[in-house]
Every structure is written in C-alpha cells, then in structure tokens.
Amino acid sequence: MTVARAGGFREGARVSGASASALSESVRRLEATLGVRLLHRTTRSVVPTEAGAQLIERLGPALREVEDALDVVNVFRARPAGTLRLNVPVSAARLVLPSILPPFLATFPEIRVEIVAEDDFVDFVAAGCDAGIRYDERLEQDMIAVPIGPRVQRFATAAAPAYLDRRGRPAHPRDLLAHACIRGRFRSGAMPPWEFERDGEIVKIDPAGPLLVSSGTAADLAISAALAGAGIIYLFEDWLRPHLDSFMLEPVLEPWWQAFSGPFLYYSGRRLLPAPLKAFVDFLRQAGG
Incomplete structure (x- = not known):
C-alpha cells in the first residue's frame, strides 16, 4: 500500500521510514507467496498491476480499520x-x-x-x-x-496599471469581454465563469484571453503574467493582496467583488x-x- 500510494520504492521509503531495499524485498516476498505480480516496475515508475489494484482496493478499508483499532491506545x-x-x-x-x-x-x-x-x-x-x-x-x-x-472571502479582479493605462479601465463586468483575461481551468475541464455581485445584481461572464492555466496549481504563473501586463486576473483577494498593497496590481471593478463563506x-x-x-x-x- 505504501509503495503504491507513493508511486515508487524510494518515495515509499521516505514516507514510511523504512529502506527502499526492505520495501522491495517485502513486496517480492508477498508476490512470491501469492504467486501473482502486484506491481509493474520500470526505471521511471512503479504502478499496480490489475491484480495489485484490486488487492489495494480491498485492503484500503481493512487497513483503515486496523489503524483505527491501534489508535484507541492514543487516549492513554x-x-x-x-x-x-x-x-x-x-x-x-x-x-x-x-x-x-x-x-x-x-x-x-x-x-x-x-x-x-x-x-x-x-x-x-x-x-x-x-x-x-x-x-x-x-x-x-x-x-x-x-x-x-x-469566514468571509472575496474573488478579486486586478491588472497591472500599465495594462489598464493601455487598454482602459472596465466600468462594468461586461466590459471585461473586450479585455485580455487570464483564465483558470480545472483538470476535469471545467472553466467556471467569472461571477460579480453588486446591490443584489449578479453578473456572470465568460471572458477570453491569451493565457489559460490550471486552476490553483498554476495560479502563481497567472499572477506573474498579470504583473507583467498580460491581462486581467480573477482570483482570491487574499492571494492577490500583497500585489495590491504594493500597487503592482490595481483593483478592477472592486465594488463588484463577490463575497462568499x-x-x-x-x-x-x-x-x-x-x-x-x-x-x-x-x-x-x-x-x-
């Protein structure tokens, strides 16, 4: 389970505190006992075989029960x-x-x-x-x-002052449709619209732009692009706050920033x-x- 979750013997050793050779020998003995190969090993990766994947699926709940049982002594x-x-x-x-x-x-x-x-x-x-x-x-x-x-956060839109001097400052969320916007997309393929709210009015838009990044994992790249003047970014206010406070980024449509729990x-x-x-x-x- 450790090797499969870690994706390799070396990483599994780091996580578990055992040596890579000890883990390899343990898996080898288990495969010999069962008479079935459980892991495909290459120089680049270690992945479960079909038999290994099914065994891991069944072992997961059982091992969690064992961990819960052993955890009882923690109260002492x-x-x-x-x-x-x-x-x-x-x-x-x-x-x-x-x-x-x-x-x-x-x-x-x-x-x-x-x-x-x-x-x-x-x-x-x-x-x-x-x-x-x-x-x-x-x-x-x-x-x-x-x-x-x-307990309360906001989505913020911002851009480099030089970009806004060049392209103009939006007065309404729909004005963003005429701007270069830096978008994020989840690994599932979903690309949520940008949502704004003011005085009870909610506006959702789906702007276009020159850069599309993986949501969350590549947010720092999106921020760097915005700082360089590539376009308008839409992200958690707290994530952008250091750049807003330093005036490297300028708030865009701040009265429309939507709050959420x-x-x-x-x-x-x-x-x-x-x-x-x-x-x-x-x-x-x-x-x-």
Whole structure:
C-alpha cells in the first residue's frame, strides 16, 4: 500500500521510514507467496498491476480499520501522536493552513501532518486521508463540517496599471469581454465563469484571453503574467493582496467583488475519530471560540 500510494520504492521509503531495499524485498516476498505480480516496475515508475489494484482496493478499508483499532491506545498517551492526512485545495494550502499548522504542530509535537493539495474534488476517504478542506457548496451531506480559516472571502479582479493605462479601465463586468483575461481551468475541464455581485445584481461572464492555466496549481504563473501586463486576473483577494498593497496590481471593478463563506474542515461522522484528527478539530474549535 505504501509503495503504491507513493508511486515508487524510494518515495515509499521516505514516507514510511523504512529502506527502499526492505520495501522491495517485502513486496517480492508477498508476490512470491501469492504467486501473482502486484506491481509493474520500470526505471521511471512503479504502478499496480490489475491484480495489485484490486488487492489495494480491498485492503484500503481493512487497513483503515486496523489503524483505527491501534489508535484507541492514543487516549492513554500524555499527548496524541500519529499522522494526520488532509486533502485540501491549493488555495487552502496557500491561504488558510500557513497560519494554522505551525501553532498546531508546536502544540502537538508528536503529530505529523501530511497535506495532499489538489483542486480535483476527490473522495478523501478513498484517497487515504482523514479529512478534507472544502467550501460549503462542495460539502457532502453526510459529513461533519468545522469552520477553518477566514469566514468571509472575496474573488478579486486586478491588472497591472500599465495594462489598464493601455487598454482602459472596465466600468462594468461586461466590459471585461473586450479585455485580455487570464483564465483558470480545472483538470476535469471545467472553466467556471467569472461571477460579480453588486446591490443584489449578479453578473456572470465568460471572458477570453491569451493565457489559460490550471486552476490553483498554476495560479502563481497567472499572477506573474498579470504583473507583467498580460491581462486581467480573477482570483482570491487574499492571494492577490500583497500585489495590491504594493500597487503592482490595481483593483478592477472592486465594488463588484463577490463575497462568499470561508472553507470548512470536513470528515466522516461514521467512524471513530483518529487521535490526530480529534486533536486538530479540538484545536480549530478552541481557536475559533
């Protein structure tokens, strides 16, 4: 499971603390015992065979049950220990967690946090994570949600002053249709429209532009392009704030910037909370209170 999740013996060794040769020998013995090859090995990658993939699918829930059972002894420790795995959007890794994780890790030095940052909306349980961070429109109904980070955020539009001097300053969101706009697209192919709101009026537009990047993961490239005068960018205000404060970027249509509720940590209420996750939830609630 470790090797398959890590995509290789070397990375699996780094994650588990074992040696790559020990992991390789363990997998070799398992394959010999079962009489089936479980992993395809090349010089560049290690991927499960069909038999290996089916075994991993069945082992996942069983191993989580074993981990939960072993975690029971955590309540007898002076301080909780173990690994907390979180699946989060890139924006949360950039804007939310930096102010939360350092004090949490200082409070619980025996807890190790593993962050999987991606903007695809995956099943965090199936991905081997304890919890996820999402916004309310993405929360599943059977999940428990705990507020994390800022409770109100905004989407902002901005551009380099030189670009606006050259192309003009939009007065209404629809004016953006005549501008060069830097767009983002999720790996699924979805390219959400830009949404604006003022005095109860909501305007959604689908502008065009010279640059299209992967949402979240390539946001810094989009910002660099905007700073260089390539066009107008639409992103979390907090992400753009340092450049707005330095006047390297100029706000565009600020009265139309749409506010939305902040993110939530969410986890399944159907299973006993692992000690590291319980410590994190309690830490968030105490900080929020």
